[in-house]
Amino acid sequence: MSTSTKLEAILKDVADGAALPLERAVTLPRETYIDEEFFAFERDNIFKKDWMCLAHVSQLKTPGSFVAIDLFDEPLVVVRGHDDQIRVLSRVCAHRAMDIMPDDPSFPREGETRLLVCPYHKWSYDLDGSLRGCSQMHKAEGFEKKDWRLSEFRSEVWNGFVFVNFDGQAKPLAAQYEEFSRLIAPWNVAEMELAIEFEWECEFNWKVMVENWMESYHHIGTHATTLNPSMPGELTWADAERPYFIRAHLPYTDKLRAELRASASGEGPKVPGFRAIKGLSEDQANEWGLYLGFPCFMFLTTHDRAIWYRLLPISAGRCKLLTTTLVAPSAKEDPDYEKALVSEGEMLRNFHSEDMVVNAAVQNGLKSSRAVRGRLSHLEEPVWLIQRYLAARAAGRYPEKANRAPYHGPQAMQAAE
Ligand code: FES
Ligand SMILES: [Fe+2]
Structure with a gap:
């Protein structure tokens, strides 16, 4: 098979997969994670044309x-x-x-x-x-x-983040991420400061990282003792499709909500972390708000911080990652700030180490001739949305905004009533 025929075959498989409804969705072809020619295609048609x-x-x-x-x-x-x-x-x-x-x-x-x-x-x-x-x-x-x-x-x-667009032709980011800006406005991210940083050499494809970032089905396994007790995977849900970013919600358990309330009022023990961000709505303050700005801007909001992952793809099987925590300037006024930096740094390192192990193991599995295109759970909707972005960009477009309620989660239930 000539190289361009091989690339065309992979792209057709990607497009066919992305056209399936969520209920019948499958994973991407393994070649999209391991083939250098496919990576070069992504570099020239996605990374260099979009904002990094x-x-x-x-x-x-x-x-x-x-x-x-x-x-x-x-x-x-x-x-x-x-x-x-x-x-x-x-x-x-x-x-x-x-x-x-x-x-x-x-x-x-x-x-x-x-x-x-x-x-x-x-x-x-x-x-x-x-x-x-x-x-x-x-x-x-x-x-x-x-x-x-x-x-x-x-x-x-x-919003305080510096992006580059190599080919100089992308639509301005302010326009692409206009709604994204509105959704994260209360955090004033431009005023926040990078308080915690860890660098990671990743032996896996960039999509292994962004898929892992966006879906929380894996809380049940990978983060069984770290994230799952406060944000169980089965409660997570995603907004309907948008052209330039994905948004998912990881609601806190009722137990954590009660603990945060008691901690804030001084009636209960202090929950570890930073001073709470002011001006958040009930929903904003009681979930991790998870975002992927296409192609690989990973961003997350919580009641007391923001988390940003900077991903630099190197080759099909490698990338460089910087995991960070951003805090509001007022967080530094807290007498326990230095202590929080240590405990929250550990928290980030612990759960991300869990992700590093599974991501490297996924890449290892994808290299095998026995890797199949697996079926997706409804909780992996963001994985399906990433495929749809990839297929759209391969065709020179972006996904279209879906005008509907989310498929699952509380807003889906309200819409069904
Ligand atoms: S001064 Fe830069 S290469 Fe000579
Ligand atoms: Fe994870």
């Missing part, structure tokens, strides 16, 4: 603060300029193409700087990428500094 999240503004507080990130053979630096603008610049020097921040312990990959300096021949660039200084170039005929600069990628800051 790189950083949060709290990592870039002052002019000159920067973070280096590598994505799809593009060495990038996210940097705040003297004009306070955040830009995504290429780290490729305009002289002889050196990556100006080599991946070596002697060169910082984040921090604060006045100029971006290439270590090779010391060409120096302003924080907006324009060439500021270069010595011994006065005999180069017609050479003018203004013609040389670090290249810039299209970026957008949305």
Whole structure:
């Protein structure tokens, strides 16, 4: 089979699967997780055409603060300029193409700087990428500094998150995620700060990660003792399909709700965590609000924090992940804040370690010739929605907004009454 015929066959299988109703849904073909040609297709047709999240503004507080990130053979630096603008610049020097921040312990990959300096021949660039200084170039005929600069990628800051769009053609994120913005408005995410961060080298496909992130059927097995007691998988549900993001709800048990109420009023023991976010509705304060901004912006709201996972796909079987916790500035006023940082860091590390084990084991299973296209539970609706996004993007479109009540969960029951 020629390579393009192979890719076409996989894409047809993806499209056929995505066309099935949820009740008959199956998993994606295994090739979509392990085939490098399919990954290259995703890179060129999805990741480079959509918005990828790189950083949060709290990592870039002052002019000159920067973070280096590598994505799809593009060495990038996210940097705040003297004009306070955040830009995504290429780290490729305009002289002889050196990556100006080599991946070596002697060169910082984040921090604060006045100029971006290439270590090779010391060409120096302003924080907006324009060439500021270069010595011994006065005999180069017609050479003018203004013609040389670090290249810039299209970026957008949305609710404090810095996104890049490589091909420069995507619809503005503010428009794509307009409803997403409204739903998370009470958390004021742009004002929040990254308080906890862990980096993970992942030996699995990016879709293994986002599927695991979005479905909570696995609480029953993977998180039986960690998340399931407070957010049992069978109570979780998803909103109807949207073009640019998925939203799922993980309601707290009545027991946890009562404990939070007692803790807030001082009538019961303090529930571990941060100071509660103000201005949340009953529903917002009593669930984990789980989101996937397509293709791989993983975001979650709770009564006292937000959680963000930054995923950088590397190849079919590998990606790099940063798991974070964001807190409101007022959380720091709590005398127990430092203690909470430790306990909540452990909490995140514990449940994510459980996910790391299953994700690597899923990838291992997908490599096997015996992996089949399994059937999905109604609790795995987000997995089906991810497939539908993939199939739509492969066809050059986005999913359509479904005008109906959710298939299950409390709103589905209300609609049925
Ligand atoms: S390659 Fe950067 S200064 Fe020469
Ligand atoms: Fe999980």
